[in-house]
Amino acid sequence: MTKDDFYVGYQDRAPVSVGGTMRRVAVALIVVAVALAAGLTAEQDPFNDAVFEFLEVKTFEGVLRSDPVPMLEVTRPSSEGASVSSYLLVKLGKHGADDLVDGREGQRARIDGTLVYNGAVTLIEVADGGVEILDGTPSSRAEPARRLLGSRRLVGEIVDSKCWLGVMKPARLKTHRACAINCIAGGIPPLFVVTNGDDADVYLLVGSDGRTVNAEVLDFVGESLIVTGDVAMMGEWLVLSAEPTGFTPAAP
Amino acid sequence: MSLNYRAVGWNRQKRLYDTALVTGIVLYLAVFIAIGLTTHPEASAEVLMIRGFGSGAFVLLHVILAIGPACRLAPRLLPLLYNRRHMGVAMFSMALVHGALSMLMYHTQGDLNPIVSLFASNTHYDDLMRFPFQTLGFFALVILAFMAATSHDFWLANLSAPTWKALHMLVYVAYAALVMHVALGALQAESSPLLSGFVVVGFAGLAALHLFAGLRETGRRDRSLAAPRDGFVDVIALDELPIDGHGHVACLSGERVAIFRDGDEVFALSNACQHQNGPLGEGRLIGDCVTCPWHGYEYERTTGVSPAPFTESVPTFAVELRDGRVWIDAKPRPARDAHHGGEA
Ligand code: HEM
Ligand code: FES
Numbered sequence: 001m002t003k004d005d006f007y008v009g010y011q012d013r014a015p016v017s018v019g020g021t022m023r024r025v026a027v028a029l030i031v032v033a034v035a036l037a038a039g040l041t042a043e044q045d046p047f048n049d050a051v052f053e054f055l056e057v058k059t060f061e062g063v064l065r066s067d068p069v070p071m072l073e074v075t076r077p078s079s080e081g082a083s084v085s086s087y088l089l090v091k092l093g094k095h096g097a098d099d100l101v102d103g104r105e106g107q108r109a110r111i112d113g114t115l116v117y118n119g120a121v122t123l124i125e126v127a128d129g130g131v132e133i134l135d136g137t138p139s140s141r142a143e144p145a146r147r148l149l150g151s152r153r154l155v156g157e158i159v160d161s162k163c164w165l166g167v168m169k170p171a172r173l174k175t176h177r178a179c180a181i182n183c184i185a186g187g188i189p190p191l192f193v194v195t196n197g198d199d200a201d202v203y204l205l206v207g208s209d210g211r212t213v214n215a216e217v218l219d220f221v222g223e224s225l226i227v228t229g230d231v232a233m234m235g236e237w238l239v240l241s242a243e244p245t246g247f248t249p250a251a252p
Numbered sequence: 253m254s255l256n257y258r259a260v261g262w263n264r265q266k267r268l269y270d271t272a273l274v275t276g277i278v279l280y281l282a283v284f285i286a287i288g289l290t291t292h293p294e295a296s297a298e299v300l301m302i303r304g305f306g307s308g309a310f311v312l313l314h315v316i317l318a319i320g321p322a323c324r325l326a327p328r329l330l331p332l333l334y335n336r337r338h339m340g341v342a343m344f345s346m347a348l349v350h351g352a353l354s355m356l357m358y359h360t361q362g363d364l365n366p367i368v369s370l371f372a373s374n375t376h377y378d379d380l381m382r383f384p385f386q387t388l389g390f391f392a393l394v395i396l397a398f399m400a401a402t403s404h405d406f407w408l409a410n411l412s413a414p415t416w417k418a419l420h421m422l423v424y425v426a427y428a429a430l431v432m433h434v435a436l437g438a439l440q441a442e443s444s445p446l447l448s449g450f451v452v453v454g455f456a457g458l459a460a461l462h463l464f465a466g467l468r469e470t471g472r473r474d475r476s477l478a479a480p481r482d483g484f485v486d487v488i489a490l491d492e493l494p495i496d497g498h499g500h501v502a503c504l505s506g507e508r509v510a511i512f513r514d515g516d517e518v519f520a521l522s523n524a525c526q527h528q529n530g531p532l533g534e535g536r537l538i539g540d541c542v543t544c545p546w547h548g549y550e551y552e553r554t555t556g557v558s559p560a561p562f563t564e565s566v567p568t569f570a571v572e573l574r575d576g577r578v579w580i581d582a583k584p585r586p587a588r589d590a591h592h593g594g595e596a
Contacts, residue, residue: 006497006536007331008548022331026272030279033311036450037280040307041288041300043444049294093361168357169296173441178373178386182362185373223382 048200050118050166057127060087060111063139064104068206068239069189070097072111072124086235088123088189089113090162094179096187096214100131106138116166120236121202123165146232146239153228154240155250156194158205158221160184164191177222184214184221192227192240203231203240216244224250269335273342280308298357303438306350307447310430312343314454317427321465327534330545337403340423344393344400351393354386385437388429395426417528431455484572484579487511493518493578499542501533504582509569511578512537512553519553520569520580522587532566557588565589 007018062074070089075082089097089111112130116123160183163171170176172193184190190213192203207213208229226249229242284304288295316339323329359366364373370390376382399420431451439448479485487502493513494500500511501523508523510533521542523533530546537543541550541559550558556568567584 006538006543006545007334008538008543018328018331021328022268025329025332026276029315030272030276033276033280033308034283036311036446037284037304037308038287039446040444040450041284041304042291043446044288044292044295044303045442045444047292047294047296047299052296094363095361169294169299170441174382174385175437175441176358178369178384179358181373182359182364182369186363 045170046198047169048118050164050169050171051116052166053115055114057112057114057130060113060124061134062087062109062111064101064107064109066098066101066105068210069204069212070101072109073235084235085122086237088121088161088165089126090123090188091126092128094162094183094186094188096189097126098187100126104133106140107133108135108139109133116162118165119200119202121165123161125162125167146234149231149233149238151229152231152240153226154192154194154203155224155226156192156201156203157224158184158190158217159193160188160221161191161204162188164193164202173222180221181218185218187214190214190217190221192242201238203238204234206239206241208241208243210241213244217247220244220247226250265331266335266338269331270338273338277308277312277342277346280311281305284308298353302350302353302357305346305353309343309346309350310434311450312339312346313423313427313430314458316340316343317423317458318461321461324465325461325468327545333546334548340396340403341400344396347393347396351389354389358386380436381440383432383436385433385435388433388436392426392429392433395422395429399423399426427458480582483581483583484570485582486574487578487580490516490518490573490576490578497536497538499533499535499537501531502580504569504580507584508533509580510535510542511571511580512542514553516573518571518573518578520571521551521553521556522566522568522584524566525549526564526566555588556585 007015060072060074062072065071065073065086071086072089074085074087076085089100091097091100110132111124111126113124113126116125157172158180159172159176160180162183163176163180168176168179171180190205192205194201194203205213205217205227207216225247227240227242227247229240232239232241281304284307285297285300288300288304289297292300316336319329319332319336319339323333355366355370359369359373362369362373371384371387374382374384374386377384399422402416402419434447434451439451485504487504487509488500488511490513492500493511495513495515497512502509502511508531510521510523510531512519512521514537519537519542521532523531525532525544525546527544527547527549530544530549532542532544532551535543535545537553538550540553542553543550549564550562551564551566552559554568555565557565565587567587569584570581572579572581
C-alpha cells in the first residue's frame with residue numbers, strides 16, 4: 001500500500017510529481033488566460049472620440065429654445081464676430097429636459113451643467129436645479145430657424161443623443177439598444193446616425209411635421225434602418241423630418 | 253437531515269490553489285484593462301470593466317466545465333477537482349460585477365425600475381436576432397448565484413448528494429444561456445474574430461471533452477462476468493489485483509464494485525462515493541481506509557464506514573477466495589449506520 005502519486009486534498013503536501021504537474025497546469029492556464037485577455041481587449045472595435053466631461057460642472061448663459069427639442073442658444077465670441085451655437089439640453093440620468101424649457105421659449109437663462117460633445121455638436125447635461133431665468137421676456141431667434149437641404153434617403157441607426165454624444169461608449173447597436181430605448185423613452189432626443197468609416201453624420205430626428213417622435217421610434221432603436229425624409233440645417237444641427245411609419249429595416 | 257459536514261480546514265494545498273486562482277484572475281483583469289486603455293484610449297473605463305469581468309467569468313467557466321471530463325481522461329489532473337468550487341465562487345463574483353455594472357449603466361436612472369427595464373426595454377422576445385440578450389445573462393447569473401450560495405458542503409449534507417448534484421448540473425443550463433447571451437449580444441455588435449472564435453472553439457472543445465470522457469467511461473464498462481454460484485460471482489484472479497493500493501472496478505448485477513487488495517486480503521465496496529459519486533475504485537487503499545480520488549472522503553475497508561467523526565458509509569460486499577480467484581457476493585450488505593455497532 002504505497003501512496004504513489006495519489007493526491008489527497010486535505011493533506012498538507014501533495015506528492016512531488018503531483019505538485020509539479022499542477023504547477024505546470026496552473027502556469028499554462030494563467031498564460032493562456034492572460035493571452036486571451038490581451039487579444040480580446042486589443043481586438044475591440046474602435047470607440048469614437050466623443051467626450052463626456054464627467055463630474056465637471058460649468059455655467060452657460062443663453063436663450064432657451066423648445067423647438068424642435070430643448071436647447072440653449074449660446075452666443076460665442078470669435079475672431080469673425082459672434083457665432084451662435086445650439087446646445088441640446090437633457091437632465092441627469094435617462095431623462096429629457098422638456099419640463100425645463102416648457103413655457104420658457106426665448107427666455108434668457110443661466111444653466112449649470114456638464115458638457116458632452118462629439119464632433120461639431122454639443123449637449124449639456126443640466127445639473128439638478130441648474131436653470132436660473134435671467135430675463136423672462138422672450139427674445140427672437142438669433143438666426144434663420146431652418147435652411148432646407150432637400151429630401152434624402154438615408155441608411156443608418158437611431159441612437160439616443162445623450163449616450164451617442166459621449167456619455168456611453170459604445171452607444172449604438174444591439175449591446176446598447178436597451179439603454180438607448182430607456183433614454184429615448186425618458187425624453188432624451190433621438191438621433192439618426194449615418195456612419196461611413198470613422199465619420200458619422202448626425203441628424204436630429206423629428207416627425208415630418210416637426211413633432212417629437214420618441215415614443216414612435218422605440219421599436220426601431222439600435223438597428224440598421226432606411227429612412228426617407230426632409231433634411232434641414234438649423235445652426236450646426238442637421239434635422240431629419242421623417243415619418244416613423246415609413247422606416248424600413250436595412251440589411252445589416 | 254444531518255448537520256454533519258466535513259469542514260476541511262485550510263491547508264497549504266488549498267492556499268496554493270487559491271493563490272493560483274486569484275493570481276490568474278487579477279492578471280486577466282489587469283491585462284484586459286491596461287492593454288485596453290493603451291490600444292483604445294477613447295474607451296470609457298466602465299465598458300472596459302464590463303467587458304473584462306464578463307469575458308473573464310466566461311473564460312473561467314470554460315475551465316470549470318473542462319475540469320470534470322479532463323480528470324476522467326487524465327487522472328493526473330484530479331487535484332484541480334478538489335477545490336473546484338472555489339473557482340465557481342470566483343467565477344460567480346466576476347460575473348456579478350459584470351452584471352451589476354451592466355445593470356447600473358444600462359438600466360438605472362430611467363423611468364423604469366432596473367429589473368423591469370431589463371425585461372421591458374428591448375421587447376423583441378419573438379425575434380432571435382433582436383432578442384433581449386441581457387435577460388439571458390441575468391438568468392445565468394441567478395443560477396450561478398444559487399450554485400455559489402449552496403457550494404458549501406453544509407448544503408451538500410443537507411440537500412442530500414443526489415439533489416445537490418442535480419442542482420449543480422444546472423451549470424450546463426447557465427452555460428447554454430451564456431453562449432446565447434454572447435452570441436445574441438456582443439457578437440452582433442463587435443467584429444472581433446477572437447471573441448466569436450473563442451465562443452465557437454470553447455463550445456466545440458467542451459462538447460468534445462465531455463463526449464470523449466463519456467465514451468471512455470462506457471468503453472470501460474466491464475467484461476461480463478460468469479453467472480453467480482450460491483450468490484457469489486467469480487470476478488478476477490487474486491494475482492491480477494494490484495497490490496500497491498490501487499483498486500479494481502467490477503460490475504456485479506448492475507452495480508459497480510470497488511475491489512482492493514492488501515496482501516492476501518480482499519475488500520469490496522460500492523464504487524460510488526457518498527460525497528458526489530466519485531469512483532472509489534479509482535481511489536487508493538491507504539492504511540485501513542479506501543480514499544476517494546475526487547475529494548478524499550475515506551471509508552473503512554471492511555465496514556464501509558467513514559472514520560469518526562464523519563458519518564458517511566457505503567455498502568460493502570462479502571468476498572471469498574476460491575482457488576486463487578476472488579468471488580464476490582452479488583448482493584451488497586447494506587450501508588451501515590455509522591458508528592452504531594460497526595464491528596468488522
Ligand atoms: C444581470 C446579468 C447580466 C447583464 C445585464 C449583462 C449585460 C451584458 C451587456 C450589456 C453586454 C455587452 C457589453 C458590451 O460589449 O458593450 C454583455 C456582454 C457579455 N456578457 Fe453579460 N450580462 C449579464 C450576465 C452575464 C454573466 C453571468 C456572464 C458570464 C459569466 C456574462 C458574460 C458576458 C460576456 C462574455 C460578454 C461578451 C464580452 C463582453 O462584451 O463583455 N454576462 N453582458
Ligand atoms: S466524490 Fe467527493 S470525495 Fe468522493
